[in-house]
Amino acid sequence: MxxxxxxxxxxxxxxxxxxxxxxxxxxxxxxxxxxxxxxxxxxxxxxxxxxxxxxxxxxxxxxxxxxxxxxxxxxxxxxxxxxxxxxxxxxxxxxxxxxxxxxxxxxxxxxxxxxxxxxxxxxxxxxxxxxxxxxxxxxxxxxxxxxxxxxxxxxxxxxxxxxxPVVNPDYVKEYRSTNTPDELTDLIYIGTLRKPKGIFLLADAIKILHQQGMDIDLTVVGDGPDRSKFENKCQNNGIEDCVTLTGSLNHNDTLRRLTESDALVLPSESEGVPRVVLEAQDVGTPAVATAVGGIPDVIDHEKTGMLTEQTPESIAENVLRLIHDDELYRMIVESGVESADERxxxxxxxxxxxxxxxxxxx
The missing domain is CATH 3.40.50.2000 (Glycogen Phosphorylase B;)
Incomplete structure (x- = not known):
């Protein structure tokens, strides 16, 4: 022993x-x-x-x-x-x-x-x-x-x-849903509210999407030292009415929110292998994430998720592709679930x- x-x-x-x-x-x-x-x-x-x-x-x-x-x-x-x-x-x-x-x-x-x-x-x-x-x-x-x-x-x-390797708990699969939404409108960010996580890039990306006529809502799950700055950024960008900050939630409530969302956005400057990306694949929610750290190890671009550059324009562009391409969205959901089942x-x-x-x- x-x-x-x-x-x-x-x-x-x-x-x-x-x-x-x-x-x-x-x-x-x-x-x-x-x-x-x-x-x-x-x-x-x-x-x-x-x-x-x-x-x-x-x-x-x-x-x-x-x-x-x-x-x-x-x-x-x-x-x-x-x-x-x-x-x-x-x-x-x-x-x-x-x-x-x-x-x-x-x-x-x-x-x-x-x-x-x-x-x-x-x-x-x-x-x-x-x-x-x-x-x-x-x-x-x-x-x-x-x-x-x-x-x-x-x-x-x-x-x-x-x-x-990073592996999800078995109960994550209980939240799985592979249905394709009639219209992609609900994005989610899960993580600490601090600048290296790319939260200000995310606020600018949401602004770009609204400027292009997209009716997008963003749920932010988590807390952190830059929360007040992020709230100010949302107000300055004129998107405060479509951004909901929940604060930190327990794991089950976080998974429920993730399942209910149409896509996860993770615009980090650096990462290992973020668990939230693996959870998104497991529950059937496509992930749009920056190609940094270990993220390319678990996201095959346009197959098990979308890899983006660290700019608001690139983040918005990749979200738009999911909005306008139902077949791409469906394939990412299916391939992501298959990838999750292999872990x-x-x-x-x-x-x-x-x-x-x-x-x-x-």
């Missing part, structure tokens, strides 16, 4: 792609693997909880009001103390770390002190290469080819990178098990 300390800053009831992905990994109950989860404090979760054989330690402070030069060292110190205790008391064999946080430095220190291998899991382009090379690191998990490239460019041997947690489990075995042997 392999005992794995799984660290992720976000775990349910926190929302988002990482929380969903890692909770599904632990809930799959892989043979010969026991997970102990370390994550951030959450108001609706106890400090230590056990359910279905999984123990969750919610001990990492996330005091955003503290200056980062105080907050980050505090998080690192707490993670060092907690992980040291768990390695000694629970006989941890392996550390599996979501690499997006500075706190990973603490795990790397503990990895060296106790000679416990650490596998850094790189899920998007925000990870810091120098951090994921610290510690006793025999293997790296990557979710997409662009992540592979970043690791290789920073000296990680290609043979030491293991693909751990499985069985494959994730196989890759995960192989990665753990390799890491423990080195």
């Amino acid at each position: 392999t005992k794995v300390l799984l660290f992720t800053p976000k775990y349910p009831p926190s929302r988002g792609g990482a929380a969903t992905f890692y909770s599904n990994i632990t809930e799959e109950q892989y043979d010969n693997t026991t997970f102990i989860v370390v994550t951030s404090l959450h108001n609706s979760r106890g400090l230590i909880e056990q359910k279905n054989g999984i123990t969750v330690y919610s001990l990492l402070p996330r005091i955003e009001r503290l200056h980062r030069y105080i907050r980050v060292p505090l998080e690192i110190l707490v993670l060092i103390l907690v992980s040291s205790y768990l390695i000694l008391s629970k006989k941890i064999d392996l550390i599996h770390s979501h690499s997006s946080s500075f706190s990973v430095v603490g795990l790397s220190i503990v990895s060296v002190l106790f000679r416990t291998p650490i596998v850094n899991d790189c899920r998007d382009e925000t990870f810091r290469p120098w951090i994921v090379k610290l510690g006793l690191t025999p293997l790296w998990f990557s979710c997409a080819s662009n992540i592979d490239d970043i690791l290789i460019q920073n000296g990680v041997p290609k043979d030491n990178i293991k693909r751990l 499985s947690w069985e494959r994730v489990g196989g890759q995960l098990r192989e990665g753990y075995d390799r890491a423990n042997k080195k």
